[in-house]
Amino acid sequence: MTLLVWLANGFILFGGFLAVLLAVNEIFSHSKRAYRFLFSLTLVSVACMQLLSAFGLEIATDNSVNLLPLANIHIPFLFLPAPLAYLTIKTVSEENFSIKRHTILIGFVIFTAVLFYVIYNSPILGLERFPFNTIIAFGDKSILQKWISQTPYFFAGIYSLAFAAKIFGALRQIQDFRVKILLGIFLLDTLIVSALVILGSIFETFFFRLALLAISFVLCLIFVARNRYPNLSESISKELAKVRYVRSRLAGIDSDSLIGRLNALLENEKIYKNDNLSLAGIAKELSLTPHQLSELINQKLNLGFFSLVNRYRVEEAKRLLAQTDKTVLEIAYEVGFNNRSSFNESFLxxxxxxxxxxxRKNKS
Known part of the structure; x- marks a missing residue:
């Protein structure tokens, strides 16, 4: 075994033990919430996958025939982290979350994991058990043997990609910077690991080893993030709950059409010039409730109501400052501000x- 391979296996093992420590921290947290419990299970499954995969790689590298039956014990854990992480997000993004409603998903995952393990380690069609990076060519059976040996990894990679799509859907609507960065890193890691696992199922275990190294690296990032932001779990819970709230409030609404009508009111009718303009008034004009309009602006334009209105006011004020001789106070009143101080603050x-x-810079 080369030094580089030894170091790689060591870092994979380190990632596994780090996942155990993170899981213990979640289990003994003062906040006894469902998502903490499921998150700890996710970390435990990742730890098992890392540690047992490192063990399997060691056996495969050294061709330890006596330990061959244990080389593939990591296979069921390839299928556990993704659904457990998915359920973790569901606990905070789904109102009245119940694990019973997801028993079919859990049952399917367990069945699939066990099925692949049994197929992989049973002498089916005369095939012998072998470590996952070894292909023993014996006549016309070698192709079938290779297909069986790589199938679990291929399906695990595809399954993780499906979960990545779920993460991306939640990520687009999250506004908290820390939460977006953390989930963004997790999304990127999921995509990279899935691609590497699929490549490993087609070509060499070198790619599978890279996937395990990437997981260890992300576990290190999670450890740093949890220490720097102790309340990060609560932030994630609040942000994903906010996403759930927005979806339920805007369900059945043609958001794009309403944004178009809102822009027409602001750009063509210049309703922002009304110093008594209110969220309730515009919401009534659009046949929405004030809460729906507020969430619509926040979700689609990433702005608050008054920030949106003041942005239009400032754009009009910029035109008047450059093209007219009106005083600053006159312009402030004309574009809809009630006083000069709020005008100056928004303009800046x-x-x-x-x-x-x-x-001074733009007067023509």
Missing amino acids: KFAGVTPIVYR
Whole structure:
């Protein structure tokens, strides 16, 4: 065994033990919530996958025939992390989450994992058991043997990609920067690991080893993030609950059409010039409740209601400052502000300079 392979196996083992420590931290947390329990199970499944895969790689590398039956014990754990992580997200994104409603998913995963393990380790069609990086060519059976040996990894990679799509759907609507970064890293890791596992199922176990190294690296990032942001779990819970809330509130609404109508009111009718403009008034115009309009603007434009209105006001003020001789206060009142201080504050926020400086630079 080369030094590089030894170091790689060591880092894979390190990732497995780190996952155990993270799981223990979740289990003994003061907050006894369902998502913490499922998250700890996810980490335990990752730990088992890392540790047992490292053990299998060691056997395969050394061609230890006596330990051959144990080389494939990691296979069931290839199928566990993705559904457990999915259920973890469901606990905080689904109202009144119940594990009973997901028994079919759990049963299917367990059945699939056990089925692949049994097929992999049973002498089917005269095939012998072998470590996952070894293909013993014996006549016309070698192709079938190779297919059986790689199938679990191929399906595990495809299954993880399906889960990555679920993460991406939640990620697009999350606004908290820390949560978005963490889930973004997890999404990227899932995509990379899935691709590497699929490549490993087709070509060499070198790619599978890279996948395990990537998992260990992400576990290190999670450890750093959990220490730097102790309340990160609560932030994730709040953000995913917010996503659930938005989806339920905007269900059945043609969001794109409503955004188009809202833009028409602001751009063509210039309703922002009304200093008594209110969220309730515009919501009534669009046949929405104030809460629905607020969530629509927040979700589609990533802005609050008043930030959206003030942005239009500032754009109009910029035009007036550059093309007219009206005073700053007159312009502030004309575009819809009630006082100069709020006008100056909003102008600086959206234009980056004060109204006076802007006029000095852009007056024609």
